[in-house]
Amino acid sequence: MALRTTRFDVQDHLKTPEERLAYLEAAFDDGDPALIAHSLGDVARSLGMSDVAKKAGVTREALYKALSENGDPKLSTLLGVVAALGIKLSVAPAEVDTDNYAETRLAP
Secondary structure: OOOOOOOOOHHHHOOOHHHHHHHHHHHHHHOOHHHHHHHHHHHHHHHOHHHHHHHHOOOHHHHHHHOOOOOOOOHHHHHHHHHHOOOOOOOOOOOOOHHHHHHHOOOO
C-alpha cells in the first residue's frame, strides 16, 4: 500500500497572532536574512498581501518581490511590513563572550 502524503502549507499554521509571532521569532533567531524575508512574506500572505502592502505603503507586486526567496527588502520596506503586521522589532543584547568582551562591544 502506497504512503499517502499531503502538501505542507505553512498558511495552515499561521492562523493566530501567537502562531505568526512564534514563526517570525524563529526566523529572526536563525538570523538568515533570506529566511527572515521569506517568513515575513509567509505571514503577510496569511493576512492578505494586498492589505499588508497597502498598510506598508508599497505595491503588492513590490512586496512580493521584496519578500521573495531572492528578495532583499530595503529597511523602509521591512519596517513598513513589520508595522503593517502589527508587530514591532526590539533590540536585546546578544550573549556576550566575556573572554572577548572588549572586541564585541559597540563603540561609544
